Amino acid sequence: MDYFLDEEQLMIRDLARQIALEKVLPIRAELDEKEEFPWDIMKTLAQSDFFGINIDEEYGGLGKGGFEMGLVIEELSTACLGVSTTFAANSLGTYPIQIAGSDELKKKYLPDIASGKKLVAFGLTEANAGSDAAGVQTTAKLEGNEYVLNGTKQWITNGGDAEIYTIIAITDKTKGARGASAFVVDKGTPGFSFGKKENKLGIRASSTRELIFENCRIPKENLLGKQGMGFIIAMKTLDKSRTGVGAQGVGVAQGAFDAAAIFAKQRQQFGAPVISFQAVQHMLADMATQIEAARALVYSVAKFIDSGAKDVAKASAMAKLFATDVAMKVTVDAVQVMGGSGYMREYPVEKMMRDAKILQIYEGTNQIQRNIIGQALIKETTKKK
Amino acid sequence: MNIIVCVKQVPDTSEIKINPETNTLMREGVPSIINPFDLHAIEAAIQIKEQTGGKVTVLTMGPPQAETSLRESIAMGADEAVLLSDRAFAGSDTWATSYTLAKAIEKLGADIIFCGKQAIDGDTAQVGPETAEFLNMPHISYIKKIEDVTDSSIKVQRMMDEGYDVVESSLPVLLTVVKELNQPRMPSLKGKMAAKKAQITTMGMADIGADENSLGLKGSPTQVRNIFAPEVKAERKMIEGSPEEQVENLLKELKEIKCI
Numbered sequence A: 001m002d003y004f005l006d007e008e009q010l011m012i013r014d015l016a017r018q019i020a021l022e023k024v025l026p027i028r029a030e031l032d033e034k035e036e037f038p039w040d041i042m043k044t045l046a047q048s049d050f051f052g053i054n055i056d057e058e059y060g061g062l063g064k065g066g067f068e069m070g071l072v073i074e075e076l077s078t079a080c081l082g083v084s085t086t087f088a089a090n091s092l093g094t095y096p097i098q099i100a101g102s103d104e105l106k107k108k109y110l111p112d113i114a115s116g117k118k119l120v121a122f123g124l125t126e127a128n129a130g131s132d133a134a135g136v137q138t139t140a141k142l143e144g145n146e147y148v149l150n151g152t153k154q155w156i157t158n159g160g161d162a163e164i165y166t167i168i169a170i171t172d173k174t175k176g177a178r179g180a181s182a183f184v185v186d187k188g189t190p191g192f193s194f195g196k197k198e199n200k201l202g203i204r205a206s207s208t209r210e211l212i213f214e215n216c217r218i219p220k221e222n223l224l225g226k227q228g229m230g231f232i233i234a235m236k237t238l239d240k241s242r243t244g245v246g247a248q249g250v251g252v253a254q255g256a257f258d259a260a261a262i263f264a265k266q267r268q269q270f271g272a273p274v275i276s277f278q279a280v281q282h283m284l285a286d287m288a289t290q291i292e293a294a295r296a297l298v299y300s301v302a303k304f305i306d307s308g309a310k311d312v313a314k315a316s317a318m319a320k321l322f323a324t325d326v327a328m329k330v331t332v333d334a335v336q337v338m339g340g341s342g343y344m345r346e347y348p349v350e351k352m353m354r355d356a357k358i359l360q361i362y363e364g365t366n367q368i369q370r371n372i373i374g375q376a377l378i379k380e381t382t383k384k385k
Numbered sequence B: 001m002n003i004i005v006c007v008k009q010v011p012d013t014s015e016i017k018i019n020p021e022t023n024t025l026m027r028e029g030v031p032s033i034i035n036p037f038d039l040h041a042i043e044a045a046i047q048i049k050e051q052t053g054g055k056v057t058v059l060t061m062g063p064p065q066a067e068t069s070l071r072e073s074i075a076m077g078a079d080e081a082v083l084l085s086d087r088a089f090a091g092s093d094t095w096a097t098s099y100t101l102a103k104a105i106e107k108l109g110a111d112i113i114f115c116g117k118q119a120i121d122g123d124t125a126q127v128g129p130e131t132a133e134f135l136n137m138p139h140i141s142y143i144k145k146i147e148d149v150t151d152s153s154i155k156v157q158r159m160m161d162e163g164y165d166v167v168e169s170s171l172p173v174l175l176t177v178v179k180e181l182n183q184p185r186m187p188s189l190k191g192k193m194a195a196k197k198a199q200i201t202t203m204g205m206a207d208i209g210a211d212e213n214s215l216g217l218k219g220s221p222t223q224v225r226n227i228f229a230p231e232v233k234a235e236r237k238m239i240e241g242s243p244e245e246q247v248e249n250l251l252k253e254l255k256e257i258k259c260i
């Protein structure tokens, strides 16, 4: 379907598509097999200016929005979710600086992020703080001109490979949700180390590690916003980034659908291509319809957020929830349409099915998305009375 | 550092059709691309610029639609583009092409000139070296690695059948490149936006101060009789002895096969 993208949006999408086809697709199976971090692809994306898409022009970016970022994430995801996760996690880790960073911090960090010189990671989750982010136990104590960080972050995308980390830590235990703050931490700071790389079901090109802080001292200027704003910054960050996860869902679903449709046309059984059987056609019809609905929702919500709208939590949760549930269903069905071949590593859809599962889990599980939508509905109905 | 890259727009096909009557290439209806070797030349030029500063200018001789190739070069990171287009240039063989490029390069001025090893359509691999001759400038062909660049010299590896030569030259110099040299980059978004707006300079016969009789069909001594893939007869003889004996034997051999 034509979404009437403007000339620059088409340029962005087409170049991202070209990189997905020429640079990602040929090596995705190998990256998955070897669990290899996609450095070469990150370098290509950097050289082609993709890391700066939604960073302001004054910091060397292109000054576009989450919508354009989503277009890029979607295209990369049609080829490989591991690669698109590595790329998208940068945007996730950058939002806290964009949302709450001082001029100095923006000047210090955003140009290197926009040029792709330095990768970024976002550290919220801990062993005891998953869905319940308020359970964060990592502490940051102000001592003179420095904050001293102690604690361990778990399952952090790009952990160890990124140079810049935005971290949520507790500055005042007594204040509950208002006791958390957000910080920027550089790799190489004494007292900051990494755990081993996790071995995962899918998105194996993406790296996931622990971040370990042991009396890690950072300048007090590395505080993002004000002390106590940590969770607000984290929630605003996730509100913005969730359409990116939605875009990942649309992309991987499209990639799986394309592979399945081509296969169904070529595969002959009972003297006819399997696409001629109505049962198969109907599966493909449902898949295509769900993908288009997911895309339409993700695009609309991204534009809604880019418009500067204030209350976006519900819409952004809907985009993530719907598009990633579609991604799971479509990738499972793509394997089904392709039968035994779909289950084999020679074809890309088994990987897409393994990869898609993460989309229902990270950046808030889909149960949590339903909670967010539900809470918004309660608020709205209360107002209506 | 002023760097000029000569790029040729070529038809995007490995199966080039040849007009059986005229023995020339049939170009109609085939999409055009930048000659693949020239992409490596552009990449090399941009890498030098990134290292030493300066300017990369892409230069092409061709019909107005060759402008697309120039814009694609800018999207990769070239700064300026010049299109040599004039009715008088039509029908150029490699001699006239090289003469025309040389006249333009003289006008533009450059420290390093890059060409591809060969064009995938014409395939002669003559334009680079011939252009250098017209410019009365040293050239190094088939370079596969650039070891060092200074303000006044360059050191490169020249690919040979077995191994490579390390060659150093003063600047200005013309280099022709092989694919082993580098991996051409993708265009960038900022480059693409710049390419859309870029002003392309067009130059004709008068602008480059060329002699009309040396241009186009008039200036082209080549007459194509037949096109065929030559049989490769690889025969090699090592000439041994002291340098004096080697020269003597070589002269004898060359006289025997009537080369001199």
Ligand SMILES: Cc1cc2nc3c(=O)[nH]c(=O)nc-3n(C[C@H](O)[C@H](O)[C@H](O)COP(=O)(O)OP(=O)(O)OC[C@H]3O[C@@H](n4cnc5c(N)ncnc54)[C@H](O)[C@@H]3O)c2cc1C
Binding pocket: A089, A121, A122, A123, A124, A125, A129, A130, A131, A132, A154, A155, A156, A157, A158, A200, A208, A358, A361, A362, A363, A364, A365, A366, A367, A368, A371
């Ligand atoms: C590969 C990978 C990469 C990740 N990258 C990052 C990253 O870069 N940065 C980062 O900070 N985090 C990251 N995470 C962490 C991720 O965001 C969490 O895993 C996620 O939020 C879920 O938390 P949990 O795993 O602790 O699950 P739990 O919270 O333990 O949930 C277990 C189950 O209970 C359900 N559940 C929990 N609470 C409720 C509730 N109130 N109502 C209904 N259901 C509920 C959940 O939906 C889930 O099904 C990553 C995780 C993975 C696996």
Ligand SMILES: Cc1cc2nc3c(=O)[nH]c(=O)nc-3n(C[C@H](O)[C@H](O)[C@H](O)COP(=O)(O)OP(=O)(O)OC[C@H]3O[C@@H](n4cnc5c(N)ncnc54)[C@H](O)[C@@H]3O)c2cc1C
Binding pocket: B005, B006, B007, B008, B009, B023, B024, B025, B035, B037, B038, B059, B060, B061, B062, B090, B091, B092, B093, B094, B095, B097, B098, B101, B114, B115, B116, B117, B118, B119, B120, B121, B122, B123, B124, B125, B126, B127, B128, B224, B227
């Ligand atoms: C058999 C034959 C038939 C031909 N028929 C025709 C014809 O019908 N009509 C016609 O118009 N021409 C024709 N020519 C084309 C013309 O002679 C050559 O295309 C042209 O001179 C360049 O030579 P080449 O393609 O062999 O390039 P090469 O010498 O192989 O190219 C080497 C490098 O020189 C540079 N270069 C070459 N050409 C240009 C250019 N135009 N602008 C900028 N840089 C350049 C590039 O860097 C290129 O990588 C024919 C050539 C041959 C050999």
